[in-house]
Amino acid sequence: xxxxxxHSYGAPGxxxxxxxxxxxxxEGSVRIKVHATSxxxxxxxxxxxHLAPFLPLTLPAVPGRDAVGVVDEVGAGVTDAHVGDTVFGxxxxxxxxxxxxxxxxxxxxxxxxxxxxxxxxGLASATAAAVIDALGDLNxxxxxxxxxxxxxxxxxAAFALAAGATVIGTxxxxxxxxxxxxxxxxxxxxxxxxxxxxxxxxxxxxxxLHSAPSDSLPDLLSIVGDTSQVVTVIDDQGAQQLGxxxxxxxxxxxxxxxxxxxxxxxxxxxxxxxxxxxADIVEAHTLAENASGxxxxxxx
Ligand SMILES: NC(=O)c1ccc[n+]([C@@H]2O[C@H](COP(=O)([O-])OP(=O)(O)OC[C@H]3O[C@@H](n4cnc5c(N)ncnc54)[C@H](OP(=O)(O)O)[C@@H]3O)[C@@H](O)[C@H]2O)c1
Numbered sequence: 001x002x003x004x005x006x007h008s009y010g011a012p013g014x015x016x017x018x019x020x021x022x023x024x025x026x027e028g029s030v031r032i033k034v035h036a037t038s039x040x041x042x043x044x045x046x047x048x049x050h051l052a053p054f055l056p057l058t059l060p061a062v063p064g065r066d067a068v069g070v071v072d073e074v075g076a077g078v079t080d081a082h083v084g085d086t087v088f089g090x091x092x093x094x095x096x097x098x099x100x101x102x103x104x105x106x107x108x109x110x111x112x113x114x115x116x117x118x119x120x121x122g123l124a125s126a127t128a129a130a131v132i133d134a135l136g137d138l139n140x141x142x143x144x145x146x147x148x149x150x151x152x153x154x155x156x157a158a159f160a161l162a163a164g165a166t167v168i169g170t171x172x173x174x175x176x177x178x179x180x181x182x183x184x185x186x187x188x189x190x191x192x193x194x195x196x197x198x199x200x201x202x203x204x205x206x207x208x209l210h211s212a213p214s215d216s217l218p219d220l221l222s223i224v225g226d227t228s229q230v231v232t233v234i235d236d237q238g239a240q241q242l243g244x245x246x247x248x249x250x251x252x253x254x255x256x257x258x259x260x261x262x263x264x265x266x267x268x269x270x271x272x273x274x275x276x277x278x279a280d281i282v283e284a285h286t287l288a289e290n291a292s293g294x295x296x297x298x299x300x
Contacts, residue, residue: 003098004281004297005060009049012285017278020062023095023102025075030103032069032087036119036275037096039288039295040065040151041213046094047285055093063285064096064297066122067103068115080253081106088118088260090126090251097281097297107256110263113270116296120151120270124294125259127211127233127249128155132163134231134247135207139164144197144205146220147212148184149175151271151294152233155259156209157184158268168200170212172292178271193219210235217242272296 003020025031043063045051068088071081081087089106105126109118131152132138143160147153148169157167161183169179170189179186187196193216197205208220210232217238221230227244239246249255262268273293276284278300288295 001099002278002300003062004064004278005062006047007060009047009052009059011048012282012289014047015063015281015285017281020060020098022100025073025078025102027076028078028104029075030071030078030081030087030106031073031075031100032067032103033072034067034069034096034099034101034299035115036069036296036298037064037067037101038120038122038124038151039063039284039297040123041288042123043094044285044289048289057094062095062098064091064094064098064101066090066119067096067101068109068118068122069101069299072100086118088121089253089256090122090249097278099299105251105253105256107253107260110260112266113263114272116272116275116298117270119296119298120272120294121155121259121263122256123249124151124270125155125268126252126255127152127247128159129255129258130249130252131156131209131211131231131233131247132159133255134245135209135229137163138207141206142166142168142201142203144201144208144220144223145169145184146189146193146208146210146214146216147171148179148186149292150211153209153211154178154182154271155268156211157182159259159262162262162265162267166201168197168205175292189214189216194223197223209233210238217244270294
């Protein structure tokens with residue numbers, strides 16, 4: 001099969017499109033003929049070698065954590081997927097930017113989503129759904145998201161709004177119209193966050209998510225004042241120091257089905273900013289690591 005691969009860690013230029021062995025569906029998994037995959041921050045970190053001490057890859061490696069496509073092999077024990085189903089979901093830590101990929105968590109794709117939107121939903125929606133699950137009932141609460149304009153943050157905003165929360169979200173100014181289109185009260189990130197949030201939420205903030213590469217976790221905790229109601233998806237060390245939870249995506253189909261159900265109701269539309277073809281994988285990774293916005297890679 002044709003796949004994007006890298007034979008050594010490094011800058012986006014290490015990526016090549018070449019022939020690679022086809023994976024097979026194992027027990028509890030499905031193989032899909034991939035239509036598209038997204039580029040997540042973890043793909044960039046893995047390719048660059050920044051995670052090699054903790055998450056070493058077998059090289060050459062195929063990048064990509066999520067994908068959408070059509071099931072063409074069903075592993076033993078799988079009863080909720082059939083050959084021909086169009087599904088989006090999660091592979092392993094890498095391996096999806098290829099003609100075929102094996103998924104261990106998946107959901108059928110809502111009719112209203114484009115291929116690119118379904119590709120963008122996998123890791124982002126599983127992470128955001130795990131966050132909502134961890135925070136409990138947000139109905140009637142005020143929820144602050146640092147990084148609301150991002151893939152994870154915008155999914156969490158949609159899920160919290162659907163649950164009945166008021167959502168305040170940070171993002172760069174050019175992303176404020178997008179946030180407002182979701183129903184989020186938009187504000188800037190950076191110094192003065194507590195004052196800006198207090199002006200938007202005079203009654204206080206009940207819960208917060210840290211889903212941006214910023215050092216604002218202590219500020220979020222002082223705004224909310226309750227370690228059980230502030231979570232990060234990034235900062236392991238900060239979470240430990242402050243005594244709050246770091247939440248990770250799980251390869252759990254229930255999280256993806258939850259996101260898809262909201263997609264069917266028109267309450268969650270995955271964010272996509274740029275689409276590339278597989279042949280332009282170097283450009284796709286270059287943009288993903290240098291610019292704001294979600295990048296999707298379409299198979300030929
Ligand atoms: N634990 C897990 O399982 C898991 C899973 C997925 C992702 N993550 C992590 O979660 C984070 C978000 O992922 P994503 O896919 O949503 O990334 P993304 O789409 O690139 O979003 C990044 C967000 O951070 C904001 N941002 C950028 N620089 C900032 C700064 N200096 N201060 C405050 N905000 C800033 C961006 O705002 P603008 O674009 O508006 O500037 C955007 O809202 C990443 O660090 C990723 O590694 C963790």
